[in-house]
Amino acid sequence: ETGVTQTPRHLVMGMTNKKSLKCEQHLGHNAMYWYKQSAKKPLELMFVYNFKEQTENNSVPSRFSPECPNSSHLFLHLHTLQPEDSALYLCASSQDSAGGRSQYFGPGTRLLVL
């Protein structure tokens, strides 16, 4: 257990559905991250939140919409996804988003878009 939980663990959705991924950290951290991990590709940083403020949007399509209501919770709202969005979505947290912090990852949500 890393202190970061993600729900659901698995999700199958159609291209017209709307769903949300949830991440919660119990570490007292102030920075939270969303990553996308596709087969045979490096981990891709999607969004960074530091003290609830978004500090990084790595050119992510608008069909992915993050929300960070407080430093412990992070959501990723999904709508009208494409099959190529199927991947493992990982949430992570760190003390803050200053460079070089160790990051603590959740177990991920395995997403399949049909």
Next chain:
Amino acid sequence: SQQGEEDPQALSIQEGENATMNCSYKTSINNLQWYRQNSGRGLVHLILIRSNEREKHSGRLRVTLDTSKKSSSLLITASRAADTASYFCATDPPNTGKLIFGQGTTLQVKP
């Protein structure tokens, strides 16, 4: 282009043997970290080595860093079947506030 690239991409050894994985990167860094990922799970932080350090140990793990060659290695001694996982290096280029991950080395330790 990727900041961190691991070598080899895949490694298969017998239990008890040592496993060495290498990571090369392109820009200057503040530090370099190694993570492990079991199949379909999240990444687990293993060790962080700062740019002014040359070697660091943690249990059966030994990490070296050569900033002149922009490379790092992770050595797992006396490997166990439970070490089977993918291993990633992550670099922290200055003034980016980001960790840049490589594609990883997949290690299989056969019992």
